[in-house]
Amino acid sequence: MLEYVSVLIMIVLHPSIILTMDQQRRVLRDYFIGIEEGVIKYLGKEKPTDAEEVLELPNRIIIPGFVDSHTHVAMTLLRGLKDDADLMEWLQKYILPMEMRLKSSDVYYGALYGIAEMLCSGITMFLDMYYHEIEIAKAVADAGVRAMLSYGSADVFFNRSPDEEFKIAENFRTELENLAKTRNAEDRLFFAYGPHSPYGCTKELLEIFKEKSKETGYRIHIHLAETLAEVQQVKENTGYTPIEYLESIGFLNEKVMAAHVVWVEEKEFDILKRRRVNVLHNPISNLKLASGIAPVPRMLAEGINVALATDGPASNNRLDMFREMHVAAIIHKGYNRDPKIVPAHTVLEMATINGANALGLDKMIGSIEVGKKADLVVINIHKGPHGTPIHDPYAMIVYALDQSYVESVMVDGKWVYKDGEYANIDIDKIREKVQEIRLRLMEEAGIT
Amino acid sequence: MLEYVSVLIMIVLHPSIILTMDQQRRVLRDYFIGIEEGVIKYLGKEKPTDAEEVLELPNRIIIPGFVDSHTHVAMTLLRGLKDDADLMEWLQKYILPMEMRLKSSDVYYGALYGIAEMLCSGITMFLDMYYHEIEIAKAVADAGVRAMLSYGSADVFFNRSPDEEFKIAENFRTELENLAKTRNAEDRLFFAYGPHSPYGCTKELLEIFKEKSKETGYRIHIHLAETLAEVQQVKENTGYTPIEYLESIGFLNEKVMAAHVVWVEEKEFDILKRRRVNVLHNPISNLKLASGIAPVPRMLAEGINVALATDGPASNNRLDMFREMHVAAIIHKGYNRDPKIVPAHTVLEMATINGANALGLDKMIGSIEVGKKADLVVINIHKGPHGTPIHDPYAMIVYALDQSYVESVMVDGKWVYKDGEYANIDIDKIREKVQEIRLRLMEEAGIT
Numbered sequence: 001m002l003e004y005v006s007v008l009i010m011i012v013l014h015p016s017i018i019l020t021m022d023q024q025r026r027v028l029r030d031y032f033i034g035i036e037e038g039v040i041k042y043l044g045k046e047k048p049t050d051a052e053e054v055l056e057l058p059n060r061i062i063i064p065g066f067v068d069s070h071t072h073v074a075m076t077l078l079r080g081l082k083d084d085a086d087l088m089e090w091l092q093k094y095i096l097p098m099e100m101r102l103k104s105s106d107v108y109y110g111a112l113y114g115i116a117e118m119l120c121s122g123i124t125m126f127l128d129m130y131y132h133e134i135e136i137a138k139a140v141a142d143a144g145v146r147a148m149l150s151y152g153s154a155d156v157f158f159n160r161s162p163d164e165e166f167k168i169a170e171n172f173r174t175e176l177e178n179l180a181k182t183r184n185a186e187d188r189l190f191f192a193y194g195p196h197s198p199y200g201c202t203k204e205l206l207e208i209f210k211e212k213s214k215e216t217g218y219r220i221h222i223h224l225a226e227t228l229a230e231v232q233q234v235k236e237n238t239g240y241t242p243i244e245y246l247e248s249i250g251f252l253n254e255k256v257m258a259a260h261v262v263w264v265e266e267k268e269f270d271i272l273k274r275r276r277v278n279v280l281h282n283p284i285s286n287l288k289l290a291s292g293i294a295p296v297p298r299m300l301a302e303g304i305n306v307a308l309a310t311d312g313p314a315s316n317n318r319l320d321m322f323r324e325m326h327v328a329a330i331i332h333k334g335y336n337r338d339p340k341i342v343p344a345h346t347v348l349e350m351a352t353i354n355g356a357n358a359l360g361l362d363k364m365i366g367s368i369e370v371g372k373k374a375d376l377v378v379i380n381i382h383k384g385p386h387g388t389p390i391h392d393p394y395a396m397i398v399y400a401l402d403q404s405y406v407e408s409v410m411v412d413g414k415w416v417y418k419d420g421e422y423a424n425i426d427i428d429k430i431r432e433k434v435q436e437i438r439l440r441l442m443e444e445a446g447i448t
Numbered sequence: 449m450l451e452y453v454s455v456l457i458m459i460v461l462h463p464s465i466i467l468t469m470d471q472q473r474r475v476l477r478d479y480f481i482g483i484e485e486g487v488i489k490y491l492g493k494e495k496p497t498d499a500e501e502v503l504e505l506p507n508r509i510i511i512p513g514f515v516d517s518h519t520h521v522a523m524t525l526l527r528g529l530k531d532d533a534d535l536m537e538w539l540q541k542y543i544l545p546m547e548m549r550l551k552s553s554d555v556y557y558g559a560l561y562g563i564a565e566m567l568c569s570g571i572t573m574f575l576d577m578y579y580h581e582i583e584i585a586k587a588v589a590d591a592g593v594r595a596m597l598s599y600g601s602a603d604v605f606f607n608r609s610p611d612e613e614f615k616i617a618e619n620f621r622t623e624l625e626n627l628a629k630t631r632n633a634e635d636r637l638f639f640a641y642g643p644h645s646p647y648g649c650t651k652e653l654l655e656i657f658k659e660k661s662k663e664t665g666y667r668i669h670i671h672l673a674e675t676l677a678e679v680q681q682v683k684e685n686t687g688y689t690p691i692e693y694l695e696s697i698g699f700l701n702e703k704v705m706a707a708h709v710v711w712v713e714e715k716e717f718d719i720l721k722r723r724r725v726n727v728l729h730n731p732i733s734n735l736k737l738a739s740g741i742a743p744v745p746r747m748l749a750e751g752i753n754v755a756l757a758t759d760g761p762a763s764n765n766r767l768d769m770f771r772e773m774h775v776a777a778i779i780h781k782g783y784n785r786d787p788k789i790v791p792a793h794t795v796l797e798m799a800t801i802n803g804a805n806a807l808g809l810d811k812m813i814g815s816i817e818v819g820k821k822a823d824l825v826v827i828n829i830h831k832g833p834h835g836t837p838i839h840d841p842y843a844m845i846v847y848a849l850d851q852s853y854v855e856s857v858m859v860d861g862k863w864v865y866k867d868g869e870y871a872n873i874d875i876d877k878i879r880e881k882v883q884e885i886r887l888r889l890m891e892e893a894g895i896t
Contacts, residue, residue: 334779439837
């Protein structure tokens, strides 16, 4: 458990390069970063005079912590359960029978393991949707990272009334806010509503979330237009495509964080743009599950905020923003036959500041600026051979490096992963737990 | 320099799982591999009685060394020079002005660095095409890996007569074969003809290679149908598409190793199949340079041999078969909207045995079988968090792991990379050399 100390201690880092991802997208060479009480207090060419200790970091690039803007972190438990399968077979014969049998403590261990995986690829903040979500909050509190958590509300799937289903989400909110207070983690644990999708929720439930979000200011996390099957189903049920349907009930606005958004009709780009919907792009999951290829270049050109996300270890099968960035950078080029679109610096924006924007936390995280939280990733470009020769650091990170170049990760001014070691996670113990849980679930579900 | 010892010493490895990639694609659990004089001599459940030493490898998977079936290994020197650019701008303003200034020793260091990168991702054999190719042969001999090397013949580009251009290739062959003898590396260094492409060579030169290949039995390495621009250019020049054109001059047969093959017309699948052309698939390069998406599922369904390749660090920007396998596994699913195509085990075939087939070396490498060379990759699934829970080892390798899980690599029965250390490469020295060469080339070429 992490405790704040009241004495001011300035930690000073001195890397070769800082990719700030600030408004001017400054690339700072040979700068010092000074950190006090979890916040970036200094950024300059001169060594700060009140530095207690300076950590010299030659051949290191420091970037803001990645924001994984849509995931199901506890699904580490289900990783690799059945790959190369039809979506419905995968869901109904493998994933759901296992998920039905999840206990609270399973979700805690699955989430803690997922967070360990996130940290070694530099993810410091994530947006999650799942069940037993309070267990994920506990794992976040324990590991020392940040997350915005949503309970996956789906009255259609669970055959509950809209009011009952909403009440579960509200109960989770209360529990989460209490936990955040108790654990002194109010800057690390955030709540969002999580209506699963336009087909998992009734119109009544969607409307409750819409109204409540307006009242309370909480954001809304939803799956939207992920597959053609979804488009067809929503059309049959409502007469509208998924995006049009949500627009028709006044659901869409700048608080909506919509995952996937693969199937967008011409007229819908304007809806997304006008309503300032945040799009959470999951290129690996969309390819692997054969959902399709989201029209990201067009959305970016329209000025829509597009953030990057992993979708979790069951459909991916990793929680790795380096791999996600790489695929995001190459897929749209090849598909649209334009080698200049979705360039490296845009991809790094999608993985950092755009994620912070999507979550409404851009004043707090997403870039390296004085006054923002010290959520930092130290990349050692000499860790392996891929970081030489060095030229454009954005392109190096996106096209040449991978997660294994992440040396250390700081959240809230504290090293949560340092030189390959976790500060708050006993990785060997948790690995064993995860393997045990997996075997138990498979046995219970009769899966071989 | 590696020397063979004449005393028989049996090295015995005892991993948790062996993915043999043999004809039956056997997955062996708790088996021993015995190695003598560079060759796999034993594969069985019992510990061999004449074992001098057994290396216990719990939580390790052993797979055959990867075959990178099309690359330009020395282009590590040009990595990240200009990304996110139009192909012609990239080639003419950046790549060619640098390549014009390459010295022999530059190519040696670039290749040695590239081989270091290959080894840490488990590549033990590659097919190369470049200039100063004898320097690459020296790097291969020094590093202790295997390669098939071709000089990139292109009378059109270099404005030489077909005979002159062929003579350069022949001279390289003589040099290479002498070097292989001198270095006792005749099982590690192989020659192939390397007519660059249907647009880089005159018809006369292509016909010379065709005839000589029939005479000598050497294979032919060529770029084919990589971009739409190539298709248009060849059509304008010859009236044929690139594949039809080569067919029209009787060029295509089972000795042809054709890189890319992105643009295939309906009638051309039958040509590729009937002529038993080997296709070398470079998914990352094809996406990044916006060449397109090769019709791999269709080619596989037709029974065409498709091998996997990196295309080198300038266009990729890595020499990493894990990343290549991952992209190959997901891109065709998403593009064709079928989650079952190009499954994990097929991708591992493309990266190992299909590569050996393409190079005509399937009797020697590409699978783990008694009688084959001991070219092995040891994967430590507990190196990081991504290898848990374990289920299908093929899917784990392709979807969840990455190059950082490669612990050790054996070529010809010798550890060339062991526990993250190179046996024959001083990586820090070579890294410095590469950085120096890059800066010199940029200065000479006036690139900032």
